[in-house]
Amino acid sequence: MVVAGGGAAGFFAAIACAEARPGVTVAILERGAQFLGKVRISGGGRCNVTHACFDPRQFTARFPRGERALLSSCQIFQASDTVAWFESRGVKLKTESDGRMFPASDSSETIIDCLMRAARAAGVKLISNCGVDRAVRAAGGGFQLTLSNGETMACDRLLLATGGCRAASGGDLAVSLGHTLVEPVPSLFTFHIETPWVRALAGVSVESVLASVPETKLRERGSLLLTHWGLSGPVILRLSAWGARILHDMNYQFPLRLNWLPGLDAEQIAAELKTRRDTWPARLIVNTPIAPLPSRLWEQLAAAAGIPRQTRLADLSRPAQHALIRQLSRTELAVTGKSMNKDEFVTCGGVKLGEVDFKTMQSRVCPGLHFAGELLDIDGITGGFNFQAAWTTGFIAGRAMAA
Numbered sequence: 001m002v003v004a005g006g007g008a009a010g011f012f013a014a015i016a017c018a019e020a021r022p023g024v025t026v027a028i029l030e031r032g033a034q035f036l037g038k039v040r041i042s043g044g045g046r047c048n049v050t051h052a053c054f055d056p057r058q059f060t061a062r063f064p065r066g067e068r069a070l071l072s073s074c075q076i077f078q079a080s081d082t083v084a085w086f087e088s089r090g091v092k093l094k095t096e097s098d099g100r101m102f103p104a105s106d107s108s109e110t111i112i113d114c115l116m117r118a119a120r121a122a123g124v125k126l127i128s129n130c131g132v133d134r135a136v137r138a139a140g141g142g143f144q145l146t147l148s149n150g151e152t153m154a155c156d157r158l159l160l161a162t163g164g165c166r167a168a169s170g171g172d173l174a175v176s177l178g179h180t181l182v183e184p185v186p187s188l189f190t191f192h193i194e195t196p197w198v199r200a201l202a203g204v205s206v207e208s209v210l211a212s213v214p215e216t217k218l219r220e221r222g223s224l225l226l227t228h229w230g231l232s233g234p235v236i237l238r239l240s241a242w243g244a245r246i247l248h249d250m251n252y253q254f255p256l257r258l259n260w261l262p263g264l265d266a267e268q269i270a271a272e273l274k275t276r277r278d279t280w281p282a283r284l285i286v287n288t289p290i291a292p293l294p295s296r297l298w299e300q301l302a303a304a305a306g307i308p309r310q311t312r313l314a315d316l317s318r319p320a321q322h323a324l325i326r327q328l329s330r331t332e333l334a335v336t337g338k339s340m341n342k343d344e345f346v347t348c349g350g351v352k353l354g355e356v357d358f359k360t361m362q363s364r365v366c367p368g369l370h371f372a373g374e375l376l377d378i379d380g381i382t383g384g385f386n387f388q389a390a391w392t393t394g395f396i397a398g399r400a401m402a403a
């Protein structure tokens with residue numbers, strides 16, 4: 001058995017295969033010098049292993065692509081199985097308030113050590129600096145591989161776990177064996193905004209904002225972070241995931257609408273302003289933010305509404321109040337580009353799901369060929385969902401290869 005790709009999915013598959021069928025030769029061929037490179041840098045070096053959501057239906061609803069296919073796999077191996085898998089090998093996971101699960105050590109090295117140890121204990125051969133460049137079906141079954149070091153190798157079953165297919169490699173192998181690729185584009189990115197007042201607020205965060213893209217169905221609510229290049233935070237990452245393809249087609253240039261007070265409608269904001277005017281007529285508007293908006297953001301929104309700094313609440317004219325309410329409930333900003341999120345980014349697109357049997361991760365086109373991980377057209381929002389897709393598909397592929 002050969003596993004092409006020494007990432008999360010490849011390791012889980014190789015270990016599952018070797019543990020299920022002791023004595024069988026299982027080799028991981030990794031193109032790079034290091035195994036598990038993305039696990040190392042993941043989650044800011046902490047590795048967000050999975051998400052504490054143990055209902056497969058609710059879990060897979062967090063996947064803009066691949067929800068249905070992954071549901072059948074998660075019924076076999078889901079987040080609670082991942083927790084048990086690591087715990088049974090001595091790695092305790094902890095859950096943060098937002099549901100993200102990390103090793104209790106807060107270090108991705110703990111996960112790497114565990115996977116390396118489990119692979120070695122199961123007898124998996126670990127070969128680095130050895131990419132699979134070509135794979136052809138052999139006449140009598142199995143595959144003949146051409147490796148990046150010039151050697152060749154034969155195997156009965158081949159697993160492609162080569163990661164997101166924006167860098168050709170694994171995608172090309174899949175196509176050469178008869179598969180179709182759904183065009184890869186990035187997911188989980190942040191937005192560039194050039195509006196000076198936004199950049200001036202770098203570091204400010206807002207707990208709950210409703211963000212939407214006019215003339216699309218894209219709409220997300222959650223916390224927002226203003227940065228020196230524009231906007232980030234969970235609400236933006238989720239919008240980028242659900243809108244990965246639409247926003248790509250817009251060349252990442254589109255209007256973004258923000259409702260800074262999604263809990264209040266225009267009338268309720270007007271009532272809030274009236275109460276303030278009645279209570280503190282002499283106070284300056286810039287000094288009386290509506291909770292929970294940070295005061296620096298409030299000041300900028302008032303300025304963006306054209307309200308001079310020295311305006312007292314008593315002097316707020318009707319048109320100025322109207323402009324302020326509009327800023328608070330529908331600020332429109334021009335997005336001019338994207339940046340990859342340093343904590344997590346993934347590929348939307350990859351091997352077409354209809355061509356794979358998700359109960360075995362075996363190709364429906366090429367017998368003996370399996371797939372796992374990000375190479376597939378599956379991607380989730382941020383929060384540990386993408387690694388879980390790798391663990392789930394890897395485990396199932398490995399078990400099926402051993403059968």
Ligand SMILES: Cc1cc2nc3c(=O)[nH]c(=O)nc-3n(C[C@H](O)[C@H](O)[C@H](O)COP(=O)(O)OP(=O)(O)OC[C@H]3O[C@@H](n4cnc5c(N)ncnc54)[C@H](O)[C@@H]3O)c2cc1C
Binds near residue numbers: 031038041042372385
């Ligand atoms: C910065 C960053 C942080 C992230 N953090 C998180 C997180 O905290 N939680 C989360 O859920 N997700 C996270 N992700 C996403 C997650 O890392 C991926 O979804 C996951 O690694 C996919 O696993 P994989 O095994 O399919 O692919 P990969 O981890 O990409 O592994 C594929 C491997 O295959 C090798 N390879 C490629 N082509 C060949 C070939 N032809 N022959 C042999 N080897 C080959 C590559 O070198 C690579 O080592 C993060 C992603 C990034 C970029």
